Amino acid sequence: MELDKIVEKDLKMGSANQEIFAKTLESLAATDKSIIVVTSDSRGSGKLVPFGQKFPEQIVEVGIAEQNLVGVAAGLASAGKKSFAISPACFLTARALEQIKNDVAYSDNPVKLVGISAGVSYGALGTTHHSLHDFAVLRAINNMIIVAPADNFETEQAVLLAAKLEQPIYLRFGKKPMPFLSEENQEFEFGKGRIIRKGNNLTIIANGETVYPAWQAAKALEEKHGVSAKVISMHTIKPLDTALLDELAAEGKPIITVEEQMVNGGLGEACASYLFQKGARNRFHIIGIPDEYTVTGSQGEIFNHYGISRDGILAQAETLLK
Amino acid sequence: MTDKELKLKSVFLRKNLLKYIYKAKAGHTGGSLSCVDILNVLYNRVLNVDPSNFKNPNRDRYIQSKGHCVEALFVTLSDRGFFPESDLETLCQYQSHYIGHPTKKVNGVEQNTGALGHGLPICVGEAIAAKLDKKEHRIFTLLGDGELPEGSNWEAFLSASHYKLDNLYAILDNNKQQITGSNQEVMNTDSLRDKLEAFGWSVREVDGHNLADLDEALNNGPFEAGKPNFIIAHTIKGKGISYMERVLKWHHGVPSPEQYDLALSELDATEALI
Ligand SMILES: Cc1ncc(C[n+]2csc(CCOP(=O)(O)OP(=O)(O)O)c2C)c(N)n1
Ligand SMILES: [Mg+2]
Numbered sequence: 378m379e380l381d382k383i384v385e386k387d388l389k390m391g392s393a394n395q396e397i398f399a400k401t402l403e404s405l406a407a408t409d410k411s412i413i414v415v416t417s418d419s420r421g422s423g424k425l426v427p428f429g430q431k432f433p434e435q436i437v438e439v440g441i442a443e444q445n446l447v448g449v450a451a452g453l454a455s456a457g458k459k460s461f462a463i464s465p466a467c468f469l470t471a472r473a474l475e476q477i478k479n480d481v482a483y484s485d486n487p488v489k490l491v492g493i494s495a496g497v498s499y500g501a502l503g504t505t506h507h508s509l510h511d512f513a514v515l516r517a518i519n520n521m522i523i524v525a526p527a528d529n530f531e532t533e534q535a536v537l538l539a540a541k542l543e544q545p546i547y548l549r550f551g552k553k554p555m556p557f558l559s560e561e562n563q564e565f566e567f568g569k570g571r572i573i574r575k576g577n578n579l580t581i582i583a584n585g586e587t588v589y590p591a592w593q594a595a596k597a598l599e600e601k602h603g604v605s606a607k608v609i610s611m612h613t614i615k616p617l618d619t620a621l622l623d624e625l626a627a628e629g630k631p632i633i634t635v636e637e638q639m640v641n642g643g644l645g646e647a648c649a650s651y652l653f654q655k656g657a658r659n660r661f662h663i664i665g666i667p668d669e670y671t672v673t674g675s676q677g678e679i680f681n682h683y684g685i686s687r688d689g690i691l692a693q694a695e696t697l698l699k
Numbered sequence: 700m701t702d703k704e705l706k707l708k709s710v711f712l713r714k715n716l717l718k719y720i721y722k723a724k725a726g727h728t729g730g731s732l733s734c735v736d737i738l739n740v741l742y743n744r745v746l747n748v749d750p751s752n753f754k755n756p757n758r759d760r761y762i763q764s765k766g767h768c769v770e771a772l773f774v775t776l777s778d779r780g781f782f783p784e785s786d787l788e789t790l791c792q793y794q795s796h797y798i799g800h801p802t803k804k805v806n807g808v809e810q811n812t813g814a815l816g817h818g819l820p821i822c823v824g825e826a827i828a829a830k831l832d833k834k835e836h837r838i839f840t841l842l843g844d845g846e847l848p849e850g851s852n853w854e855a856f857l858s859a860s861h862y863k864l865d866n867l868y869a870i871l872d873n874n875k876q877q878i879t880g881s882n883q884e885v886m887n888t889d890s891l892r893d894k895l896e897a898f899g900w901s902v903r904e905v906d907g908h909n910l911a912d913l914d915e916a917l918n919n920g921p922f923e924a925g926k927p928n929f930i931i932a933h934t935i936k937g938k939g940i941s942y943m944e945r946v947l948k949w950h951h952g953v954p955s956p957e958q959y960d961l962a963l964s965e966l967d968a969t970e971a972l973i
Contacts, residue, residue: 503798
């Protein structure tokens with residue numbers, strides 16, 4: 378299979394996913410005048426300054442007022458606009474949660490919610506600026522697709538698909554440049570996990586910016602122990618790719634999940650809930666941010682501290698394979 | 700502290716906040732420079748707080764709603780003896796309590812802020828509690844002008860006048876700018892004074908870089924019995940460093956070595972004139 382080649386070559390570096398989001402939206406907005414971006418003093422962080430300059434009629438600024446941001450985006454969507462509400466993930470999904478629940482999801486207004494600088498991207502700015510709850514709270518809301526793309530390819534595809542979607546969606550992006558993780562596998566569909574590296578001794582399921590360390594850990598497992606680990610980018614947390622999980626259950630090999638999220642209610646628990654209710658017997662471990670005051674530091678330091686890293690995942694894999 | 704010493708203190712605090720932003724390679728420079736005179740007056744002329752007994756229930760409260768300007772707060776607190784200045788060497792480092800927003804892990808910090816629009820409602824709660832307990836202490840908050848559109852502020856404006864919280868002082872760092880542009884471009888709050896008065900507040904306007912004006916306003920409340928106090932402090936974002944004043948990118952810009960040296964020499968010149 379083509380996929381096996383990926384191991385051999387070094388990864389090509391790309392841009393930050395949120396930059397690709399902005400560029401993709403810009404290209405769509407040039408021909409689709411129904412696209413309206415809504416910002417809350419967030420266009421700079423969202424890389425949307427050029428968008429605002431090119432398409433001043435297609436950007437609505439509400440000031441620092443995230444509840445208003447989501448409410449306005451819901452109204453625009455209700456009136457037939459393709460509205461994208463952009464704000465740091467922490468404020469968007471906490472401050473405006475009731476607007477998301479009632480005005481977007483429950484009222485079925487197909488707003489595209491875009492959480493930028495997600496997870497612990499803001500590092501030393503601390504907990505007020507981290508979004509470690511967004512998977513959990515949005516998973517608990519009906520009628521919401523939740524997507525955290527791993528690389529620039531997935532990001533571009535997700536934005537293109539979201540623009541056509543008639544249903545509420547949450548897209549979650551980080552601000553660190555990401556390598557292209559799988560150039561051979563050029564398929565992308567919401568709700569279908571992407572196998573970005575084949576393997577049969579162990580599976581690592583990750584999403585967003587944690588797919589890269591998962592990939593690095595798989596490579597290290599191969600080099601160090603001759604163990605082949607499958608890496609899955611589970612970019613869509615809801616709806617979850619249960620068919621793929623069924624395959625993993627049938628294989629019965631250990632599974633590690635990795636996420637830039639508190640472990641309570643995130644990707645790992647979503648997978649575990651499905652698998653074990655289905656009677657799966659796989660050994661299973663969730664890597665994420667534990668339920669404690671998050672250690673302070675940069676995103677990289679926080680990742681290392683909690684083992685959301687090549688070495689952390691490798692160590693966990695070694696334990697599960699014992 | 701004499702008036703002259705207070706003025707010198709403002710220069711010292713500016714130098715210090717730039718020093719630690721420069722070292723940490725991160726920080727909210729423009730907004731820290733615009734509010735540092737207010738903090739200087741608060742901590743050296745207004746607030747009844749004791750660094751060695753910070754938790755005294757009778758202390759005045761200061762909750763910084765515009766938490767991103769934590770550097771101005773940290774240098775003011777360390778200068779007042781709440782913690783050794785050397786602690787700030789760890790600003791924004793792994794496992795340090797000195798992060799990019801106020802946290803209660805630091806002696807002297809009342810509340811964990813950083814998400815805008817949270818300070819005022821907490822102050823309303825503190826002010827109601829003080830009234831219930833028949834206590835004399837006052838409650839202060841510092842708001843950013845870009846922060847005003849958060850709905851929670853307007854909810855709290857209503858509550859504060861409803862509960863006649865004349866022990867509450869909201870100070871607006873009115874530097875007229877935020878991240879994307881001017882308040883006027885992003886979201887105007889025109890006729891702010893009228894709006895606030897219509898919400899039942901007593902409003903005064905001061906030059907937010909004039910220490911004597913700030914001192915006078917902040918020490919002479921309540922402005923009207925039974926009404927919460929609002930101080931519109933007219934300020935300049937980046938105040939004190941010529942190339943930073945009113946320049947948007949300094950919202951969270953970090954000076955280069957050359958820019959840092961230039962900033963210090965400008966502050967030396969200011970100091971020499973005092
Ligand atoms: C709820 C919330 N939304 C967005 C932000 C991101 N943010 C940090 S500072 C800032 C601009 C603040 O402008 P202003 O209140 O005028 O502050 P100042 O000019 O005094 O720095 C923004 C949007 C935040 N910290 N909290
Ligand atoms: Mg401002």
